[in-house]
Amino acid sequence: MTTQHHFDVLIIGTGSAGLMNALQLSDNLSVALIAKDKILEGSSYYAQGGISAVLDEKDDFESHIADTLSTGVDLGNETAVRFMVEQAPSAIQALEKSGVVFTHKGSQYHLTTEGGHSNRRVAHVADKTGQSIQTNLLANVRNKTNITLFEGFIAIDLLTKNNQCYGAYVLNKSTNNVESFIAHKTIIATGGASKVYLYTSNPDTSTGDGIAMAYRSGGRIINMEFTQFHPTCLYHPHAKSFLISESLRGEGAKLILPTGEAFMHKYDKRGELAPRDIVARAIDSEMKTQGFDCVYLDISFKDKDWIQSHFPTIDKKCASFGIDISQDLIPVVPAAHYTCGGIQADINAHSNINSLYAIGEVAHTGVHGANRMASNSLLECIVFAKACANHINQQSLTLQHPEFDDWDASRASLSREKVMVTHLWDEVRRIMWNFVGIVRSNKRLHSAQMRLAQIQNEVDEYYRLYLISSDLIELRNLVETAQLIVKSAILRKESRGLHYNEDYPNTSHKAKDTII
Ligand code: FAD
Ligand code: SIN
Secondary structure, three states: OOOEEEEEEEEEOOOHHHHHHHHHOOOOOOEEEEEOOOOOOOHHHHOOOOEEOOOOOOOOHHHHHHHHHHHOOOOOOHHHHHHHHHHHHHHHHHHHHHOOOOOEEOOEEOOEOOOOOOOOOEEOOOOOHHHHHHHHHHHHHHOOOOEEEEEOEEEEEEEEEOOEEEEEEEEEOOOOEEEEEEEEEEEEOOOOOHHHOOOEOOOOOOOOHHHHHHHHOOOOEEOOOOEEEEEEEEOOOOOOOOEOOOHHHHOOOEEEOOOOOEOHHHOOOOHHHOOHHHHHHHHHHHHHHHOOOOEEEEOOOOOHHHHHHHOHHHHHHHHHOOOOOOOOOEEEEEEEEEEOOEEEOOOOOEOOOEOEEEOHHHEEOOOOOOOOOOOOHHHHHHHHHHHHHHHHHOOOOOOOOOOOOOOOOOOOEOOOOHHHHHHHHHHHHHHHHHHOOOOEOHHHHHHHHHHHHHHHHHHHHHHHHEOOOHHHHHHHHHHHHHHHHHHHHHHOOOOEOOEOEOOOOOOOOOOOOOEO
8 A cells, every 4th residue: 555644735846945934934844854865965055156045235025126127138037036135134044044144345235247147136145155044044944843854765757636735646765656645735846957968067956857746737837948058157167066166257257269369259249247158159159150169268367265265165175176266267068957947836926736736946926927037936935935934834734635545566577677667767858958958949849849859758658667766756757848949949949048939039029939
C-alpha cells in the first residue's frame, strides 16, 4: 500500500521561494517541505549579484517600475510589477530579520547595479547573496516545529480531481517507493527549467518539474518562449555552470573580443549595461560572425584588494582555473539562465487550479514580461512567497479529500536500458541549444518540434514499462517543458525581448502573452 502523509500545506521545493513561504505560514499549520536533492541545492544558493529594492533616497518606486517594464519590452503586468516593487523594502527587512547581513558602506547599504537599472538598487552580500539567504532561511525553518523537511523526495505528479489539487505523488529516493502527500494547499516552488539547454548557469535541479506537473494537471502555462541567456558564464573546459556576475559590469567591467576590441557600444548606447537579451545577442552575433569560441570580460583595472572584498567567490573560482581576474581577461560565453514563463499565478500566487499555488521562478506572475531585469528574481521569490502565505493564513482549511488510487507499480520491471535515459536527456538538451537558442528561425523550431514529439513517445513508453527513477522523472519533465518552450516560440509571430526569430524580426505594436 502507498504510504500516505497528511499535512495542511505541501511545499514542493526549498529554494528561497519555498523556504520563505514556509516561514511565513501560521505556526498552527502543519507544513511539509520537500526537496528532490540536498535542501540547499537549487538556483537560489548560487545567486551572486543580489536583490533589487529601492533603498537609496535618490531612487524611487516609479523608476524601478519603469525599468522593469521597459526591460520586459512592454509585456509585463504593471499591477504585478508595482506590487513587487512596493513590497521590495519589506522583503529586504524580512531577509534581515532572518539573519541576512547585506554589504554596507558605512551606515548605508552598498548598492550595486546591473543591466536595465537606471539607479543603484541591488542589495547584496558580497557575491554570495544566495548562499547567505539560503543558509539563514534554512536555519530559521529548522527552528519551527510545525515544518517537516523531506530531503531526497522528488514529486512526480500532482493529485488533482475536478480542477482541485490535493497534494502530490512523491518518490522517496532512498527507498525507491512512491508515497502520497495529501494537503489542503499545495505550493509549487520547484524553480526554473534552464537544464533543458546544453549549456546553463543553473544547477542540476532546474529541470522544469513544476511546470510539467502543473501542465499535465490542466495548469495554465504562459510565455515559455522567453528563456533568458545570461551573457557571461565562465568559458573553461572544467568549469561546470559557473556564472560571472553581471555586477562586474555594474562596477565597470568591459566586454572585449579576442582581438582586444570593445564591441557593446555598436549594439546599444547603454553598452555593457544594456538589458541581458541585448548583450547576450550581441555576444552571440560576434562569436558566430567572427568564429570566436568566447569573448572576454575585463575587470583588471580594479586592484586585487577591491576585487577580493567585492567578488571573493568569483575571484577564488577563477583562480582555481589559473585566471587572476585582477590581471587576466575572463573568458565568457552566454548560457541559459532563467525561465521567464511558467505557471500562471495571480497576485496571491494562486494558479487556475483550486488550492494550487506557484511561487518563485516556476511561476508566471507577469513581473518579468519578455525579459527579466537582473536581481528581480530573488525579489519576486520573496514577495510572492509572502503574499501566498498571507492568502493561505486567512483561510480556514477544512476541505475533505477524495480517495486516490495507490501508485501502480505492478507492470514495472527494472530497466536494463538505462543508456536510453542518458541518451535522450542529452539529445533534448542539444536540440534545444542548437535549434531553440538565442536566435531562432521557423525551420529550426519546426525541426525541434518534430524530434521532441518522437522523444516524448519514447519516454512515455519507457515510463509505462519500467520502474520509476529520479532520472526518468526529470527526463519526462524535461521533454515536456522543452515542447512547451518550442510550442510557445512557434506561436509568437514576432521578435520581442528574449525571443528573437529571424523570420519575424520586428516587434508588433500590441504586446500579447502566449498562453498554453
Ligand atoms: P530554486 O532556488 O531553484 O529551488 C528549487 C527547489 O525545488 C530546489 O529545492 C529543488 O530541489 C526543488 N525541486 C525541483 N523539482 C522538484 C521536484 N520534482 N520535487 C521536489 N523538489 C523539487 N536572481 C536574482 O534576483 N539575483 C541574483 O543575483 C541571481 N543570481 C543568480 C546566479 C545563478 C548562478 C543562478 C543560476 C541564478 C541566479 N538568479 C539570480 C536567479 C535566481 O537565483 C533564481 O531565479 C531563484 O533563486 C529561484 O528560486 P526558486 O526558489 O524559485 O527555485
Ligand atoms: C548575476 O549576478 O549576474 C545574476 C543576477 C540575476 O540573474 O538576476
